[in-house]
Amino acid sequence: MAETGGRAAQLKSSGLRHGWTTGACATAATTAAYTALLTGEFPDPVTITLPKGQQPAFALATEELTDHQAMAGVVKDAGDDPDVTHGALIRSTVRAGLPGTGVVFRAGPGVGTVTKAGLPLAVGEPAINPVPRQMIRDAVAEVAARHGGSGDVEVEISVDHGEEIARSTWNPRLGILGGLSILGTTGIVVPYSCSAWIDSIRRGVDVARAAGRTHVAGCTGSTSEKVAVAVHGLPEDALLDMGDFAGAVLKYLKRHPVPRLTIAGGFAKLSKLAAGHLDLHSARSQVDKGYLAALARQGGADELLVAAVASANTGLEAVQLCSSAGVPLGDLVAEAARATALGVLTGSPVAVDVICIDRAGTIVGRAEPAG
Template identity: 35%
Template sequence: MSEETQQASPISASAGPGGEELVWHRGKSYRKGYTTGSCATAAAKVAALMIARQQLIYQVSIVTPSGVTLNLNVEEPSIQGNEAVAAIRKDGGDDVDATHDMLIFARVSLLEECTDIEITGGEGVGVVTKKGVGLPIGWAAINKTPRHTIEQEVRGVIGPNQGAKVVIFAPEGEERATRTYNARLGIEGGISIIGTTGIVTPMSEESWKRSLAIELEQKRAFGMEEIIFVPGNHGERFVTDELHLSGDLVVNMSNFVGYMLQEANRLQFKRVIMVGHLGKLVKVAAGVFHTHSHVADARMETLVTHLALLGAPNDLLKAVFACPTTEAAMELIHEQGFDGVYNEIAKAIVEKVEHMLRYATHKMTCDVVLFSYDNIVLGASRPVSEIVGEVTDKSVPKGDLA
């Protein structure tokens, strides 16, 4: 999960026995943490303080954008004249991600020739190579909120008439970044310095959703007008191996079907193709737009309803309803010759999507392709050959997404 930090509605906050802030999710407590942006801000502040005081400092406090005060231990401090280096160890709390427990460093050097504060990235901090992540190509992957808090804290130490260069670096960053989405987003060579609130809230669905939407925004920034949504890696492989379409068209929507459709509509994509296993997408035919099992499970009810509308016998309906999985139900449905139900379910999914977006001023078309675990097309909202054949070359700008 990403370290972006907005609290999801089922989570409540309290204090632990040691005074640390906790959140409660389904009866279990989780410890909060802090973002790479908070680490970089604190490291830059303490480095500036060491220059100002000409002494080593081993603890520093900052106030995060969300108003939480952090008192953080400083590691590997050093100072030489008008330059100092310090590190803060990232703590993701109980929401451990790829950057947990790594050191985020800041090197601050005073500048005599100007009063600006220059913020850049060094070793282990990624570089932006593609549009769509909110930063210019060629810039270090230090997002806007951390850039602002770093400048604010350093300015508070050095005063209004002094300039400084701040280099954020993370020696482990390049290796850690291989466990993130960075390369896919066009951030090369290291991690991102991110966080809008400064605090990591465990189990935050909002953070996960936002990380998925960033890739969608990037593809739209390249001028793409069509997109293929899949629930996971199986869907992506099916798109490339069975439908023979470019993986550059694919965006993972996970369980957040409604959210990602709304984001696609907001970004004014002209067309969305949803490709997924029946067991996941059949829920959307019942109007369930968050498909995790803890939200709702209407798989068998939906299958039975559409089979009944096709005139399936009562014995088949009862047998399907008793099946533990949709794969098991498929065998029964095939045996009695009701495979046509999958096309009806795909059409029903399209109808539910259209109903959800009925008040949107932008009109986005939708198609659906359903498949089984053995990669067989079960059904589609229209003939699959038509759906695939209408994918346009301009949807994947040549060279830009390679």
């Protein structure tokens, strides 16, 4: 049987147990609560559909039903990942909403509220990220269709002890106050193990080479992977789940070259690569706003904009400020990231292009091979 490559092979070869994101847990809790609100009974376990079609089942840890609302809770299992939210109780309280309002999100106790610009949510919104919101909307629509509901509901997500847990995250610095963010793009937590993940990257390169691939993509996550596929039409076994380990991809390709490498990732992470960091994890490298401000100046930004970039809340806010002023900060970061990659690959016949995206998957910067 042919060996599969790409992300699927890397996940299998890591040897670690996967877990579920806070977004998946919130979706499961919402599904159970809304079902109970419509039928009077909580499904336990409750099954949901993740963005890539997987259908995991979740046991309920708590439930409560009144005439006006239903609440269900799921304990997060992060698998073998050292996630600060492992074991947290994530609750969803569902109430009937006004006709025509659809799903309205509320931040309950332990879930943060956005107070600064530069995030993928508007100021004042509950810190429930776009993909979990869509997962919850889809789940509500499915339950409504099955049990004759309107789908107009208020969904309040809360996390027991979430405000305390959030002190161990970057949320306070980012202006997300009052608790945690509800996160996830695939619903699945990939276990974080440096040695296991680096080994899995190497295996991904080996499989791609064995399949005769001449072009591979190192992606920081599932959103950038989708963009790389859309731009270059790459097959699954040409996709490397690089995560934060840009150096692992580059160093292995230097010894085992493939003619073309695409590096695709979020603007903030790739700004770290641009600044010379090969490990993009937040515990070991940070977005350097001073560096971004200097790049903006090179790109023609006036001193007022340079100062705004230097004091931006996030890398995303910095690139948005520059984009509005016609300064190509995204392209400059992509080109600098490409230069860092080529420096590691010196002497190896690998052409490199870089794609920077925002959280929605919109391309905000590109750098192509010379010539």
